[in-house]
Amino acid sequence: MHNREARDLLNRMTRRAFAAKQTRNRKEYVRLCSLIRAVWPLRFA
Numbered sequence: 372m373h374n375r376e377a378r379d380l381l382n383r384m385t386r387r388a389f390a391a392k393q394t395r396n397r398k399e400y401v402r403l404c405s406l407i408r409a410v411w412p413l414r415f416a
Contacts, residue, residue: 374414381410381411384407384410385403388400388403388404
């Protein structure tokens with residue numbers, strides 16, 4: 372995965388995580404947070 376792709380993916384996921392937080396969708400929020408943590412280091416790869 373390339374830098375830009377990882378960043379785009381992260382941006383999409385953080386937006387969704389924020390939306391889930393706003394709608395109190397805790398399960399989705401937790402799932403997205405773990406995904407974001409998994410992808411985060413790839414930004415700098």
